[in-house]
Amino acid sequence: xxxxxxxxxxxxxxxxxxxxxxxxxxxxxxxxxxxxxxxxxxxxxxxxxxxxxxxxxxxxxxxxxxxxxxxxxxxxxxxxxxxxxxxxxxxxxxxxxxxxxxxxxxxxxxxxxxxxxxxxxxxxxxxxxxxxxxxxxxxxxxxxxxxxxxxxxxxxxxxxxxxxxxxxxxxxxxxxxxxxxxxxxxxxxxxxxxxxxxxxxxxxxxxxxxxxxxxxxxxxxxxxxxxxxxxxxxxxxxxxxxxxxxxxxxxxxxxxxxxxxxxxxxxxxxxxxxxxxxxxxxxxxxxxxxxxxxxxxxxxxxxxxxxxxxxxxxxxxxxxxxxxxxxxxxxxxxxxxxxxxxxxxxxxxxxxxxxxxxxxxxxxxxxxxxxxxxxxxxxxxxxxxxxxxxxxxxxxxxxxxxxxxxxxxxxxxxxxxxxxxxxxxxxxxxxxxxxxxxxxxxxxxxxxxxxxx
Amino acid sequence: xxxxxxxxxxxxxxxxxxxxxxxxxxxxxxxxxxxxxxxxxxxxxxxxxxxxxxxxxxxxxxxxxxxxxxxxxxxxxxxxxxxxxxxxxxxxxxxxxxxxxxxxxxxxxxxxxxxxxxxxxxxxxxxxxxxxxxxxxxxxxxxxxxxxxxxxxxxxxxxxxxxxxxxxxxxxxxxxxxxxxxxxxxxxxxxxxxxxxxxxxxxxxxxxxxxxxxxxxxxxxxxxxxxxxxxxxxxxxxxxxxxxxxxxxxxxxxxxxxxxxxxxxxxxxxxxxxxxxxxxxxxxxxxxxxxxxxxxxxxxxxxxxxxxxxxxxxxxxxxxxxxxxxxxxxxxxxxxxxxxxxxxxxxxxxxxxxxxxxxxxxxxxxxxxxxxxxxxxxxxxxxxxxxxxxxxxxxxxxxxxxxxxxxxxxxxxxxxxxxxxxxxxxxxxxxxxxxxxxxxxxxxxxxxxxxxx
Numbered sequence: 001x002x003x004x005x006x007x008x009x010x011x012x013x014x015x016x017x018x019x020x021x022x023x024x025x026x027x028x029x030x031x032x033x034x035x036x037x038x039x040x041x042x043x044x045x046x047x048x049x050x051x052x053x054x055x056x057x058x059x060x061x062x063x064x065x066x067x068x069x070x071x072x073x074x075x076x077x078x079x080x081x082x083x084x085x086x087x088x089x090x091x092x093x094x095x096x097x098x099x100x101x102x103x104x105x106x107x108x109x110x111x112x113x114x115x116x117x118x119x120x121x122x123x124x125x126x127x128x129x130x131x132x133x134x135x136x137x138x139x140x141x142x143x144x145x146x147x148x149x150x151x152x153x154x155x156x157x158x159x160x161x162x163x164x165x166x167x168x169x170x171x172x173x174x175x176x177x178x179x180x181x182x183x184x185x186x187x188x189x190x191x192x193x194x195x196x197x198x199x200x201x202x203x204x205x206x207x208x209x210x211x212x213x214x215x216x217x218x219x220x221x222x223x224x225x226x227x228x229x230x231x232x233x234x235x236x237x238x239x240x241x242x243x244x245x246x247x248x249x250x251x252x253x254x255x256x257x258x259x260x261x262x263x264x265x266x267x268x269x270x271x272x273x274x275x276x277x278x279x280x281x282x283x284x285x286x287x288x289x290x291x292x293x294x295x296x297x298x299x300x301x302x303x304x305x306x307x308x309x310x311x312x313x314x315x316x317x318x319x320x321x322x323x324x325x326x327x328x329x330x331x332x333x334x335x336x337x338x339x340x341x342x343x344x345x346x347x348x349x350x351x352x353x354x355x356x357x358x359x360x361x362x363x364x365x366x367x368x369x370x371x372x373x374x375x376x377x378x379x380x381x382x383x384x385x386x387x388x389x390x391x392x393x394x395x396x397x398x399x400x401x402x403x404x405x406x407x408x409x410x411x412x413x414x415x416x417x418x419x420x421x422x423x424x425x426x427x428x429x430x431x432x433x434x435x436x437x438x439x440x441x442x443x444x445x446x447x448x449x450x451x452x453x
Numbered sequence: 454x455x456x457x458x459x460x461x462x463x464x465x466x467x468x469x470x471x472x473x474x475x476x477x478x479x480x481x482x483x484x485x486x487x488x489x490x491x492x493x494x495x496x497x498x499x500x501x502x503x504x505x506x507x508x509x510x511x512x513x514x515x516x517x518x519x520x521x522x523x524x525x526x527x528x529x530x531x532x533x534x535x536x537x538x539x540x541x542x543x544x545x546x547x548x549x550x551x552x553x554x555x556x557x558x559x560x561x562x563x564x565x566x567x568x569x570x571x572x573x574x575x576x577x578x579x580x581x582x583x584x585x586x587x588x589x590x591x592x593x594x595x596x597x598x599x600x601x602x603x604x605x606x607x608x609x610x611x612x613x614x615x616x617x618x619x620x621x622x623x624x625x626x627x628x629x630x631x632x633x634x635x636x637x638x639x640x641x642x643x644x645x646x647x648x649x650x651x652x653x654x655x656x657x658x659x660x661x662x663x664x665x666x667x668x669x670x671x672x673x674x675x676x677x678x679x680x681x682x683x684x685x686x687x688x689x690x691x692x693x694x695x696x697x698x699x700x701x702x703x704x705x706x707x708x709x710x711x712x713x714x715x716x717x718x719x720x721x722x723x724x725x726x727x728x729x730x731x732x733x734x735x736x737x738x739x740x741x742x743x744x745x746x747x748x749x750x751x752x753x754x755x756x757x758x759x760x761x762x763x764x765x766x767x768x769x770x771x772x773x774x775x776x777x778x779x780x781x782x783x784x785x786x787x788x789x790x791x792x793x794x795x796x797x798x799x800x801x802x803x804x805x806x807x808x809x810x811x812x813x814x815x816x817x818x819x820x821x822x823x824x825x826x827x828x829x830x831x832x833x834x835x836x837x838x839x840x841x842x843x844x845x846x847x848x849x850x851x852x853x854x855x856x857x858x859x860x861x862x863x864x865x866x867x868x869x870x871x872x873x874x875x876x877x878x879x880x881x882x883x884x885x886x887x888x889x890x891x892x893x894x895x896x897x898x899x900x901x902x903x904x905x906x
Contacts (some may be wrong), residue, residue, distance in 0.1 A: 001631060017667045048767045186818070215829065216848070267850045270828045277834065298853045299819035338813075342822065360791075361814050366752035370794065375723045381730065389748045400751045 007279045009204065014284050017163055018172050020068045031103075031124060032057045036098040039077065039128070039272040048091060053078040053133040058151040060191050063158060065167040071124045074150050077131040081141065088130045088142075089115055096128035113143040137229070139249055149250040154195050157224065165203040169284075170194045173204070177271040178288030182259035185320040185348075189268070193256045195248055196222060208272035216262065220246045247321050292444060301342045302362040304412065306330075307354040308435040310430040317350050322427035327355050330415065330432070338364065339408050347445040353430050355441035363407040372397040412437045460487060460658065460732045460851060466735050468618055471625050473521045484556075484577060485510045485526050491552040492530065492581070501544060506531040506586040511604040514643050524577045529601050534594065541583045541595075542568055549581035566596040590682070590704055602703040607648045610677065619657040622737075623647045626657070630724040631791030635712035638773040642721070647707050649675060649699055669715065669882040673699045691717075714873045727752040732786040739777035756895040757865065760886040761806040770803050775880035780808050782878040783868065783885075790858045791817065800898045806883050807896035816860040825850040865890045889899075 020028075036055050042305045043052050059074035060066035070119070077096075079088055093109060096117030100107040105121030116129040130142040140146055158164055171194050174180035179188035189197075199205040200222050221237065225247060237247055240255045243265035248254040282290065310319060325347040333342060338363040347354045370387060373379040374396050384390050387399030405411040414420045418433040426432065473481075483694075489508050496505050512527035513519035532541055546562060549570030553560040558574030569582040584601070585594040593599055611617055624647050627633035628809075632641035654660040655674050674690065678700060691702055693708045696718035701707040735743065763772060763858050777800040787794060793814040800807045823840060826832040827849050837843050840852030858864040867873045873884040879885065 018730060262848065263845060266828045267845045270833065270850065271846055273828075273833065274837070276729060291844075295844050298842060299855075301818040301820065342818075342820065359821075360817060363794075364813060365754040367754065367795065367813075375719045375726075380726060382722065384727070389751060391744070392716060392720045392723055393749050395708065397723065407677075 004141060004316040007276075008278050010281050011169060011204070013281060014169060014172060018067045018168050018284075019165060020066065020070070025064065028061055028071065028073065028124070029120065032062070032075070034103065035073065035075055035126065035128075037100055038102060039095060042095045042098060046095075048095075051079055051083045051087060051091070053080050057150065058147050062151055062165050063155050063195070065154070065158070065171075065191070067168055067171060067327060069355075073124055073126045074147075075126070075128045076129065076144070077130050077318050078148060079130060081132055081134075083132070084116065085142075092117060092128065092130040092277055099128070100126055103435040109168060112313040135380065138250075142381075146248070146250050146254075150192050150315075153249050154192070154199070157199055159349045161199065161202075163198050163203065165196045166207075169196050170198055172284045173208075173271075173275070174268070176282075177267065179264040179267055183320075184259070186264075187259055187261035188264050189260060191257070193260075194270045195244060196220075196249075196256055198327070199224075200246075205276075206273075208276055210332065211269050211272045212276075214244070214269055216243050216265070219246050220244070222247070222249055225249050225252070245379065292432045296444070298300070300442070302359040302408065303440050304357045304359070304408065305438045305441040306355040306412065306416070306432060306435050307438065308355070308430055308432060310348060310351050310353050311429060312350050314429045319353060319429060320346065322430040323348065323353050325427050326430050326432060329353070333420065333423055334411070337405050337411060338368070339405075339411070343442075345443060345445045347443045356409075356441070356443045357440055359408055361410075364403055366403050366406050368401050370399050370401045372399060405447050409437065460729075463732050464622060464657070465620060466734060467625060470738075471520045471621050472618060473519065473523070473672075476649045477521065478517065481487050481514055481524065481577070484574065485515070485528070487556065488528055488552055488581075489577065491555060492528070495548045495551065499548075501548075504532055504536045504540060504544070504696050506533050509601045509604065511600050515604055516608050516648070517617050518607070518611070518644070518648055520624060522623055524609070526577055526579045528579070528581045529597070530581065530583050531601060532583060534585055534587075536594075537571050538567065545570060545583040547583060553579055562659075566592050566771070577654045579891050580646045589773075593704075599701070599703050599707075603645050603701075606677075606702050607645070607652070610652055614652065614655075614752060616651050616656065618653045619660075620648050621866070623651055624656040625737045628704050629720070629735075629737040629740040630720065631796075632717040632720055634775075634865060637712070637770045639717075640712055640714035642713060646699060646713070648672075649702075649709055652677075653699075658729075663728055664722050665729075667697070667718075667722055668845045669696050669718070671697050675696070675700070675702055675747065675806065678702050701754070726739070731742070749897070753811060754894050754897070755812040755861065756814070757810045757861065758891045758894040758896055759808045759865065759869070759885060759888050760891065761808070761883055761885060763801060764882060769801065770884050771808060772882060773799065775883040776801065776806050776808060778880050779883050779885060783808070786876055787861070787874065790856075790864060791866070792820070792858075796895075798896060798898045809894070810861075811895055812861055815862075817856055820858050821854050821855050821856045824851050824856045825852060862890065862892065 009361070036057065037151060039055050042235070043049060056076050056078065058075065059072060059077050060074055062072060062074065066072075077092060093115065097107040097119070100117065100119035100121060105119045105126065107113050107117055107119030115128065116127060119126045119128075123238075129144060131145045134140060134145045134149070136149060171180060171191060174189050174194065176193045177185065181188050182190035182193070184220075197207050197220070198204060200220055201210050225231070226233070228249060229252070238253050240258070241264040242255055242258055242260065244257040244260050246256040248256045271283065327344060327346055331341060331344065338361070339359055341357060343358040344359040345356045347356070371444050372383040372387070372390070375392060376395075380397050383397050384400070388399055389401070390397050390399040415424065415432050416435045421433070424432070480530070489510065492508050496502060510527065511529050512525060514523060514525055515527065519525070530545060546568065550560040550572070551569065553572035553574060556574050558572045558579065560572035562568050563571045567583065569580060570853065572579045572581070582597060584598045587593060587598045587602070588893050593611065600643070624633060624644060627642050632639065634641050634644035635646070641789060650660050650673070651657060653673055654663050672690070678684070679686070681702060682705070687714060691706050693711070695708055695711055695713065696715045697713050699711040701709045724736065724740075725786040780797060780799055782796065783886055784794060790814055791814070794810060795813040796811040798809045825836040825840070829848075833850050834850070836850050840854060842854070843850050843852040845851070868877065868885050869888045869890060874886070877885070
């Protein structure tokens with residue numbers, strides 16, 4: 001009870017801090033409308049009405065679920081099915097850039113699955129993105145075709161259920177604990193996922209409370225889905241091998257939480273419980289950083305950082321999974337060689353990838369026990385021929401052999417020289433060959449700083 | 454085939470070396486007879502016929518299965534059931550010592566379950582032991598009552614099956630590979646077990662060959678048992694939880710191989726195979742020592758020896774099991790503290806016990822990961838309260854905590870100071886408190902020497 005009182009005080013304070021003001025919202029909406037009007041004008045004057053279906057503002061600023069000082073304006077131009085992709089591209093580049101520049105802004109082209117226009121007008125970041133108009137539960141044609149439907153779904157519901165502030169709280173909470181964002185670096189919760197969870201559980205605190213009952217593979221189906229699609233509770237939804245499954249009301253074969261890692265799924269459950277038990281504003285403000293600082297104020301094992309040059313044209317969503325893959329494959333090799341890992345991290349700046357390790361055990365005498373076959377086994381013959389320094393232990397033939405790597409730095413030397421090319425993965429944009437090895441340095445992803453032992 | 458030829462040459466050579474000569478045997482038998490006659494004379498003149506049943510020579514020298522230069526003469530005086538133990542004791546001390554000293558020898562009293570007379574006449578070691586006369590498959594009254602029956606069983610069989618040399622070969626082979634002897638230090642094969650195995654398999658080489666098919670818990674019943682006891686193949690013999698079970702023809706509820714450790718059971722299988730595949734005289738002569746030397750010509754981890762003073766009155770059969778118990782309990786503590794053991798040994802001299810360790814990992818940074826409950830669990834609350842430096846890994850709450858022992862020497866300091874009295878066993882005659890810890894020293898049981906790194 002006491003907690004609940006203090007919680008409502010905390011949430012009130014946080015909301016005051018994160019809710020955009022009335023003027024902030026009006027100004028943003030006015031600029032959105034101006035851009036959309038500008039786009040329609042060009043479309044009409046240039047006779048493009050037969051290929052363009054409509055123009056919609058999307059994103060959290062469109063649904064009023066954004067945090068204060070978020071000046072992102074996302075405009076989607078929906079083309080009719082059947083319009084050639086080339087036409088899509090030409091049209092968007094032509095009219096998108098013109099509108100932004102007519103309003104005194106600067107613009108450029110960005111590339112995702114297909115190109116779109118990005119720009120800046122004053123403090124506002126504008127994206128003008130082409131897509132195809134599709135219906136509910138219909139297959140997509142281009143990658144972002146579902147976005148306007150997401151927008152419509154959430155907006156419609158929030159008209160009657162006033163959960164906008166609860167959504168803001170969940171987003172801020174997840175930011176605070178470091179798991180907001182569905183990019184491949186963060187592997188956390190997307191904004192849309194936050195909206196669906198708060199809608200499903202009817203509020204921020206209820207979401208946190210319900211998360212306490214989650215288990216790995218938790219499945220969530222919004223009530224609205226049964227109404228929209230006219231299906232019963234016995235409907236067989238698709239199976240996913242993800243820790244959390246939230247069926248997309250716009251496409252039942254899609255899991256909105258697909259990007260969420262098991263680790264972050266567990267972190268959410270954990271931090272939710274921590275917050276409910278010991279409510280504090282701290283959770284909403286850089287909590288993960290404070291936690292990392294506290295956790296790392298301790299004695300360290302041997303630290304090692306591998307720095308690899310990065311082509312700054314390659315985006316995080318490609319770089320991070322490749323760093324991860326490389327670290328995993330190096331970890332396997334480290335474990336094979338008996339080096340015990342206490343902690344490891346990846347972090348990328350604009351022009352470098354950092355893979356860091358902390359070792360509990362990093363050097364050995366030059367001897368290793370190789371465990372061979374049971375004495376009852378025929379393979380004993382070959383084993384003793386191969387390893388002359390054998391002995392019997394636990395009914396098996398074992399042997400002392402020389403250790404390949406006496407310390408962990410030797411192993412990393414062979415990694416950066418390319419000697420171990422066949423033993424570890426060499427991802428295209430994060431190849432360890434010619435990387436640099438630094439001792440006594442650990443790069444922490446959350447703190448984003450280099451630590452010297 | 455080639456192996457078989459070389460094997461017979463090897464066996465011939467070894468036999469030449471280990472078989473006692475005709476004169477050696479005659480001389481020994483003559484002395485035995487003299488002693489027995491002497492004993493009978495005293496028994497008659499002193500009117501002890503009503504308590505003594507008979508006198509028998511036992512042991513391998515009595516059955517002609519001994520190795521050359523074995524000058525042990527074992528004489529058993531069998532008393533009638535019902536004779537008081539005190540009378541047994543007095544009688545044996547009185548007449549035993551007298552006979553040896555009449556023959557110009559020296560004698561003294563030894564203590565096992567009950568006292569017996571030991572003595573020396575020239576190069577001969579004489580034991581004169583009292584026991585009760587019991588029948589086959591009858592319960593024993595004193596500990597050694599079965600010995601004369603073992604003697605009779607083996608002698609009777611060897612009259613028709615001439616396997617004496619094969620038994621000698623097996624004994625010598627087991628000595629060579631370091632597993633001959635059923636004492637609690639060696640935990641190997643007794644002489645009687647060698648005799649039964651060779652009788653069962655019909656020879657030395659056949660024993661080695663058949664051992665290749667052994668599995669843990671192997672059960673051996675001699676054909677003679679079925680004849681003697683008139684039982685069928687479906688007879689339910691007693692169960693034993695030993696690696697090798699050889700039913701004693703003299704007492705079916707006894708396993709002759711009870712003292713054999715699993716490790717030595719496996720060693721026998723292994724060395725047998727090694728010998729059959731690469732026959733060499735080497736196996737019969739200090740092979741275990743050569744092997745130990747070869748195996749230990751390698752880089753060493755951190756060495757540590759704990760020296761504990763020994764009361765020289767306490768026999769090996771008590772000291773070794775206690776050393777073993779202590780080492781096992783220290784090993785448990787070492788593993789709990791993450792120190793990785795590469796090798797460990799025990800060895801006792803007349804006045805000291807040595808417990809040695811070789812460590813693969815012996816020092817750490819002052820940090821340890823404590824793995825806590827799954828995030829889904831109620832116990833999370835207490836864990837995070839207790840350990841503030843917590844984090845989430847593999848769906849569990851974990852925490853960094855300080856390490857109790859940063860290096861292995863600290864831990865041993867606490868052992869010898871008595872601080873860890875509640876954490877490890879303190880056997881009566883091998884207490885680590887006030888023991889001395891030596892770095893860089895390892896005492897090898899087979900080589901019986903101190904090794905400095």
